[in-house]
Amino acid sequence: MLLESRGDRIFNVSIYIILSLVTVIVLYPLIFVLSASFSDPQTVLRGEMLLWPKGFNLNSYAKIFQNHDILIGYSNTILYTLIGTLINLVMTIIGAYPLSRKDFVGRNAIMALFVFTMFFGGGLIPTYLLIKDLGMLNSFWVMVIPNAVSIWNIIIMRTFFQQSIPYELQEAATIDGCSNIKILTRIILPLSMPIIAVMILFYAVAHWNAFFSALLYLSDKNKFPLQLILREILIQGQTNDMVKMSTESAIKQQREVEGIKYAVLVVANIPVLILYPFLQRYFVKGVMIGAIKG
Amino acid sequence: MANAKVSALAGTRPEAKRDSKLKWSRISRNWQLYLLIFPVVAYYILFHYVPMYGIQIAFKDFIATKGITGSPWVGTEHFERFFHSYFFWRLIKNTLGLGLYSLALGFPIPIVLALLMNEAKSAKFKKFVQTVTYAPHFLSTVVVVGMMMIFLSPRYGMVNHLITMFGGQPINFMAEPAWFKSLYVFSDVWQTMGWSSIIYLAALAGIDNQLHEAARVDGAGRLRRIWHINLPGIRPTIIILLILNLGSIMGVGFEKVLLMQNNLNMETSDIIATYVYRAGIQGAEYSFSAAIGLFNSVINFILLITVNWVSKRVSETSLW
Numbered sequence: 001m002l003l004e005s006r007g008d009r010i011f012n013v014s015i016y017i018i019l020s021l022v023t024v025i026v027l028y029p030l031i032f033v034l035s036a037s038f039s040d041p042q043t044v045l046r047g048e049m050l051l052w053p054k055g056f057n058l059n060s061y062a063k064i065f066q067n068h069d070i071l072i073g074y075s076n077t078i079l080y081t082l083i084g085t086l087i088n089l090v091m092t093i094i095g096a097y098p099l100s101r102k103d104f105v106g107r108n109a110i111m112a113l114f115v116f117t118m119f120f121g122g123g124l125i126p127t128y129l130l131i132k133d134l135g136m137l138n139s140f141w142v143m144v145i146p147n148a149v150s151i152w153n154i155i156i157m158r159t160f161f162q163q164s165i166p167y168e169l170q171e172a173a174t175i176d177g178c179s180n181i182k183i184l185t186r187i188i189l190p191l192s193m194p195i196i197a198v199m200i201l202f203y204a205v206a207h208w209n210a211f212f213s214a215l216l217y218l219s220d221k222n223k224f225p226l227q228l229i230l231r232e233i234l235i236q237g238q239t240n241d242m243v244k245m246s247t248e249s250a251i252k253q254q255r256e257v258e259g260i261k262y263a264v265l266v267v268a269n270i271p272v273l274i275l276y277p278f279l280q281r282y283f284v285k286g287v288m289i290g291a292i293k294g
Numbered sequence: 295m296a297n298a299k300v301s302a303l304a305g306t307r308p309e310a311k312r313d314s315k316l317k318w319s320r321i322s323r324n325w326q327l328y329l330l331i332f333p334v335v336a337y338y339i340l341f342h343y344v345p346m347y348g349i350q351i352a353f354k355d356f357i358a359t360k361g362i363t364g365s366p367w368v369g370t371e372h373f374e375r376f377f378h379s380y381f382f383w384r385l386i387k388n389t390l391g392l393g394l395y396s397l398a399l400g401f402p403i404p405i406v407l408a409l410l411m412n413e414a415k416s417a418k419f420k421k422f423v424q425t426v427t428y429a430p431h432f433l434s435t436v437v438v439v440g441m442m443m444i445f446l447s448p449r450y451g452m453v454n455h456l457i458t459m460f461g462g463q464p465i466n467f468m469a470e471p472a473w474f475k476s477l478y479v480f481s482d483v484w485q486t487m488g489w490s491s492i493i494y495l496a497a498l499a500g501i502d503n504q505l506h507e508a509a510r511v512d513g514a515g516r517l518r519r520i521w522h523i524n525l526p527g528i529r530p531t532i533i534i535l536l537i538l539n540l541g542s543i544m545g546v547g548f549e550k551v552l553l554m555q556n557n558l559n560m561e562t563s564d565i566i567a568t569y570v571y572r573a574g575i576q577g578a579e580y581s582f583s584a585a586i587g588l589f590n591s592v593i594n595f596i597l598l599i600t601v602n603w604v605s606k607r608v609s610e611t612s613l614w
Contacts, residue, residue, distance in 0.1 A: 008516050022407065023426045026484060029441060030429065032452070043335050047455030087438050095334035097574035098327035110331065114338055118540075120344025120595050124567070125574045126486055129362065130345050148337050177376050180326035209434030212549050216575065227436045234440030258450050265437060272432045280428055 035173065037061070037266045041259025061261035063256075070264065072222060072231035080225055081207040081284040084144035089196065091149035092157050097184050099154070100161035101170075114151050124216075131217055142217040143225065153199055156286060161188060162197040165176075198286035201279055230268055234261055315558070350587035365581075372585035381569070389565040389590075393543035395479050399537055401489050406530060408494035409520055438552040442481050443468055467581025469558035478563075480556060482547070493530055493535070501527040534610040541598030542591055566590045 031051065036044045039147030047055060064070055098104045099111055121127075127146070136142040165188060173183050189196070211227035218224060272279070321328075347362075352372060354365040376382060407468070414420045430438070444449050454464040467473045505523050514522070517547040548567035555563045566586060574583030606612035 005515060011413075012415070012518050016419070019410055019414060019419070019423050022487075023423050026430060026488065027426050029445065029484075033441060035446075045450045047396075047452055047459075067574040091334055091337065094330040098324075101324070103320050104327050105317055106371060110335060113335070114459060117338060117342040119341060120346070120591060122348050123584065123591055124570055125352065125580050125584035125587055126348030127344035129348055129351070129356075129580065130341070133361075143433075146341050147332060148341075148605065154334075173519055180324060194570050206434055209304060209432075209436075211434065211436050212552075218387070226433055230434075230436045231553065232442060235443060236437065255450075258444075261440070265440065268437060269433065270540055275431065276432065280425060281434060282426075284492055287496070 029030075033262050034181050037262035039262075041255060044262070045092065045255055049080050060260050061267070063260050064263050064267055069221070069224075069229050069232075070267070071227070073224050074227040074267075076162075077208060077222060078225040079106045080143045080210075084147075084207040085200055085203045087148050088153075089146050089199055092153050092195075092199055092203075093184075093189070095154045096151055096161060097188060098155035102167070118151055124160075128216065137217055138220050138223065142221065143213060143223075146213065147210075150203075153202060157192075157195055157199065158245075160192065165191050165194075189258055192284075196287070197278075199281045201275070201282050202286060205272065205279065226268055230264060233257075233264055304538075332393055336541050337565040339387060340497055349584065349588055351581050352588045354581055356584075368581075372582045373589065375582065376586050376589065381564070384561070385564060385569055387596040387600050388562055389546065389567075392565060393477055393479060395475050396482060396546060397480050397539055400483055400486065401536065404484055404490035405494055405528075408498060408528075409524060411491065411495060411518070412498045412524065413516065414599055416570060418507075424488065427491070429486040429488070431489035433485065435547070435550045435553060439550060440486055442554075446477075462559045463535065465613060468554070468556065471559045471562040474554065474559045482550070497528040497531040498524060529612045533609055534613065537598070537601050537605055537613055540601045542594060543597060544594050600610065 028051075032049075035053045036057055037047060037060055038053040038058070039049045040044060040057055041060065043049045043054040095114075099107050099214060101107070122130075131137060133140060136145070169187060171185050173187055178186070209227065210292050211225065211231060214223075214228050215231075218228070266273075297604045342471060351362055351365065355368050355371075356360075356362070360366075386554060411423060411446060413419055414423070421435060433441075446453050448454055448464045448466040458464055465473070467477060505527075506519055509519050509523060513579070544566070546565065546567075548565070551563060551565055552568050552571065567590065570583045570587045570590075573579045573586070577583075602612050602614070605606075
């Protein structure tokens with residue numbers, strides 16, 4: 001090991017300072033929301049709560065669990081996420097496996113058919129008209145079918161099949177009289193559990209966070225996912241705040257709503273929060289596999 | 295995870311034989327593969343190519359009862375109406391402005407972050423920085439915009455508490471057209487910089503350590519080594535991502551803009567995509583807004599192809 005020059009030492013210190021600063025900037029808003037949700041709303045709104053909860057209480061959470069819209073939205077989102085992810089997973093596997101096989105005649109043409117949609121599409125209006133013509137407006141399925149599979153994930157999965165599972169294994173199975181579907185279910189899938197975990201997480205987070213197709217295609221409030229309800233509480237409520245500022249009681253009521261917002265943010269992200277350690281590990285893996293053939 | 299042996303062995307198979315008999319035997323032997331992929335192909339045709347067929351309504355006067363095919367042709371009428379409308383330049387300015395602003399900040403910051411993280415010697419510290427900076431990636435757009443609105447609220451937000459504490463006047467950030475672009479870009483950087491740096495970190499991890507050893511022996515300091523070894527090492531990755539980013543410069547995060555948009559900041563927040571949404575979905579002007587949408591995606595497509603072509607010429611790195 002050579003001696004570090006003075007310049008290198010200064011460099012070293014500045015790296016730690018800059019990275020710490022970045023970390024604080026990213027972390028502070030997150031901690032603030034978490035602490036605020038456990039605090040007395042008054043202290044938060046007056047700006048007295050800075051980092052740790054002040055006037056600890058769970059009132060905001062209690063109010064959330066009395067809110068009909070949030071509960072419905074929550075259960076809808078869970079349903080969309082479960083069914084949607086299942087469909088995504090099946091579609092990604094059955095799309096990626098044939099494309100991973102070198103002896104699959106037409107793989108390049110089919111791949112081109114898929115990849116082209118990454119760069120060009122019909123756009124919002126023709127897609128909307130199609131959904132309308134299919135009679136899918138305001139149905140459960142509109143949340144899980146129009147985004148049944150993503151080409152990025154097909155590419156990632158195909159790359160995994162090609163690079164991590166020896167082709168000879170499949171050839172040997174064919175010689176032993178194993179059909180293609182059996183090869184997939186008995187040999188490929190059991191060896192692909194890591195990538196399947198990545199896919200489940202990718203798709204599930206996307207479903208959990210999706211709001212636009214709901215905004216576009218759903219009008220029945222009983223079908224709204226959580227994100228749309230969140231939008232009403234967090235964003236549209238905020239817009240009202242700019243306009244109306246009338247009576248004393250209205251202001252008081254509004255303060256209550258402001259307090260609830262923090263708790264809503266936390267509740268909406270609880271699953272993501274719990275899954276975060278897995279998400280981080282597996283997602284990074286997924287991004288890496290994708291990058292090989294990016 | 296990569297298995298180089300596979301491709302090496304696969305090359306020994308008699309792939310060169312291209313007579314049609316073999317091809318047909320392969321197809322019939324693998325009929326189950328076609329059965330497997332059929333739903334996916336059907337999905338792509340129905341949900342991606344049928345809408346492309348539907349683009350023709352941009353050149354038609356769409357009448358719901360007559361359907362897409364039956365509606366009368368009107369040529370480029372909708373495009374002309376769009377080009378001559380008074381909001382045309384406003385939309386172009388906002389769309390392009392937001393895209394360029396995002397690129398200018400959102401593109402280099404993850405690269406710098408990755409280079410810095412790569413230099414941090416303590417593995418624990420590095421891991422902690424990564425864990426924290428990746429986290430916002432998993433928040434939904436609604437949550438990020440919601441948080442931004444809470445923090446920036448003119449009466450209750452902590453940012454305005456700070457401003458008033460130092461004797462300033464509270465700013466209604468979300469309602470100020472002048473603030474919109476910066477809020478959009480900086481919140482985006484906050485949310486994505488960590489995650490976007492992963493791909494560069496991966497590329498940095500692939501750089502041969504011997505290069506660094508040799509440079510160190512030659513007396514190169516750390517900054518010089520970053521400049522002459524690390525940066526060139528991740529150049530292909532940078533270029534590929536730049537191509538993708540430039541190609542989507544007119545396709546900025548539409549969902550987020552829509553969420554941040556309100557009547558007061560419309561002057562700077564109205565972009566092509568949100569206009570299409572308003573005119574098309576809310577105003578039911580299907581043909582007109584489909585024309586605007588098509589205009590946008592054609593520009594995107596041309597941009598991508600051009601940038602890719604230029605990059606192929608200049609740096610021999612390209613998407614295809």
